[in-house]
Amino acid sequence: MARGPRPHGSSSRGDREDVRARGHDRDEDRLGQLSHAQEAVRGAFWADDEASLLPPDRKHVIRDSKTPSGEIPISSLRGPIITDALYRTFKKHGLDVRYVFTIDDYDPMDSQSMRQKSGMAQHMGKPFFAIPSPDPSATDFARFHAEKFLATFAELGIHPQEFHWMRExxxxxxxxxxxxxxxxxxxxxxxxxxxxxxVIKDESWLPVAVICENCGRLGTTYAYDYDGKTVAYECRKDLVEWAEGCGYKGRRSPFKGGAKLYWNIQWCAMWDHFHVTYEEGGKDLLTAGGSRDRANEVYREVWKKEPPIGLVHEFLNVGGRKMSTSRPDDWKQLGAAAHEFVKIYPPYLVRFLMLRTHPKRHIDFDPTGNNLPKLWDEYDRCGEAYETAPESDTAKTWSLSQVDEDHGPPGFRIRFSIVADWLQIPSVEPYREAEERKGAPLTPSEREELRRRVDLARVWLERWAPEDAKFSVRPELPRDIQLSAEQKRYLSLLIPLIGKITDPEALRQELYETAKRVWDGAVPREAFVAIYLAFLGKPNGPIAVWLLTTLPPDVVRKRLEEASRMEERANA
Structure with a gap:
């Protein structure tokens, strides 16, 4: 495989002293990226491990589902993205596999937070499909929320072969x-x-929720006495805490939509109906003695079949807190509704966020601070691994993060933190600057990649970036800065270099060599602080060489000269 270009401004080529002067080391790997040697010790890639558990001589079905109980957070995408990654991997292993996705719109409304909303109390306990839509764009509550969620699938490259609504x-x-x-x-x-x-149930209890013929609720009904055609039921006022039944008693057929199975029993029905052989799930459902354990045992004893296998994935937390559909205010301010998230973040970065961490480990996502630039840096490193070590875990993670299964290697790209710096320098036009760095016109895909980084960098700077990542070039030399004699000498020695050396890498080396001449062989932080103070009025900022090469040369020379003569001017 031919090796493509590294991301320009890559951490492996960064100016470490320059970066530290900004107040954070962008080269530092706080994400725990595994080396190829560590991967070899650890064993096979997790998705390959799962593929090896399925017999190759039979057809397989992998299933996932979602309950449309309200606005759906980004954390709910972890399951579908993991399932899609497994689906792709199973196919690469030569397995005959079908991907089925179900929407659980027959479940009852039981969210306490929804109960507090205007007009929702009267619908507690009703199936989601029977609750009015909050917006006329959809026919009902379930379709309003589910269709927004499912619309993200195509953007993210998630392509189940079949979608099924439980109502149908x-x-x-x-x-x-x-x-x-x-x-x-x-x-x-x-x-x-x-x-x-x-869990103890009385001897008459039946594992179905009947839709009350009087009030339309199914979360409040108690079913008993099955005669082969109908069940008796009571719509009890106190069956659950989150809804109040109407008190009606009657008999009706549980078939053709008259009732639904309790959802851990419904699991078994789905496995049987679709012939499911693999289904992963969230940790909250697959705990010991929990719903999945009950479903597994019911499937063995009642259906006389072995339940499908499937790994357990951990939660995705936002800022250390678990995301929940029932508590949207906890995560909305971070742009973390699933349908909004994929509008803000490039789809491959969303997939990467979900897949870079082993499913059995939790993800703590927080776009604030420098976490987003670090996520981009890791994504770019995995892209490099795809070219240099295609069988490594990092390479496979990058490949499974792509929207298209049939994709090529990464093209030329600019490091996200550099893009954010460019946006804060008025004289820099990102696309022109990128082409100068590349030394050739950007391809259409490279322009699109840069556009996505530019768009997200604007949002990051406006909403989440730390103060030390924000800066503006002062129109004049700041009057309130103080420079040592060594710093002023350093700045004066840089003046002849400006305009003469235009290549950033070459100028970077000259910055080092010049600092060594001033500070007796050392390259101290003070050297770069002097540049930041002269142009920004603060002791930190972007990579200094970008400032010196992207601003007009005459502006840079004038500012360096003024800063190097500060005392002379002040005493004049």
């Missing part, structure tokens, strides 16, 4: 066979609940 599966009768099987084995299921999870 239930109301069409496609799950009637599974419902009948469950009701005829209710006693066995009650025993499993008690044995696996210590």
């Amino acid at each position: 599966l239930y109301q069409s009768g496609q799950l009637d066979e599974q419902i009948d099987l469950v009701l005829r084995n209710a006693a066995t299921i009650r025993e499993i609940y008690a044995k696996v999870a210590n």
Whole structure:
């Protein structure tokens, strides 16, 4: 594989003293990037490990699902992105696999935060598909939230072969066979609940939620007495804390949408209906004695089949807090609604955020501070690995982060932190500057890559960047700065270099060599602080060589001369 260009301004080529003068070391790897040697010791890539668990001589189905219970946070994309990465990997291993995604719109509204919203209390306990849409653009509550979430899939390169809404599966009768099987084995299921999870149900309890014919709720109904065609039920006022039933009692058929299976039993019905062989899931559902353990045992005892395998993924936290659909105010200010997130962040960076950390480890995402530049730097390093060590974990992570499965190597790109610096220098036009750095016109894909970095850098600078990442070039020499004799001498020695040396790398070396002449062989932080003070009026800023090469040469020479003669001018 031919090796492509490194990201311009790459951390491996950075000016470490210059960067430290800014107040943070952009070369520092705080993300714990694994070396290739460490990867070799650790074993196979996690997705390859999962592929090796599936027998190659049969057809496979991988499934994922989502409940549209409100505005959906970015954390809810971790499961679909992991599942999509596994789907791609399974295909690369030659497995015959189908990817199915279901929308659980038959679940009841049980969110306490939604209950507080105007007009929502009356709908607590109703299935999501039966609740009015908050916006006329959708037919109902479930479609309003689910369709916004599903719209992100195409942008992110997530392509299930099949989408299924639970309302259609239930109301069409496609799950009637599974419902009948469950009701005829209710006693066995009650025993499993008690044995696996210590959940005790009385002898008449049936594992279905009937839709009340009077009020339309299913979260408040208690079903009993299955006669092979109908079940008796009561819509109880005190069955749950989050909704109040109407008190109606009656009998109705549980088929053709009259009832739904409790959702851990519904899992089993999905596995059976779609012939699922692999389903990963979040940690909250796959804890010991939890819903997945109950579902696994029910599937073995009632369906007489082995449940699908699947790894457990950890949570994605924002600023150290778990994201929840029921607490949107915790994460909205960070632009972390799923449909908004993919408008702000490039889709491949969203995929990378979810895949760079092993699924069994939690992600703590926070776009504030310098976390976003560090995320970009790691993404670029993984892109380099794709060219130099294509079988490494880092290379596979980069490849699975791409929107298109059939993709090429990374092209020329500018380091994100450098792009952010450019945006703060009025004389810099990013696309022209990038082409000068490349030494050739940008390709269409390279221009698009730069556009995405420019767009996100603007948002980062406006909303999340730390103060030491923000700067503006002073129109005149700041009057309130103080420079030592060595700093003034250093600045005076730089004047002949400006305009004569235009290549940033060459000028960088001259900055070092000049500092060594002034400070007896050392390159102290004070050298770069002098440049920042002269142009910005503060002791930190962007990589100094970018300031000196992107501002007009006559402006730079004049400023250096004024700064090097500060005392003379002040005493004149």
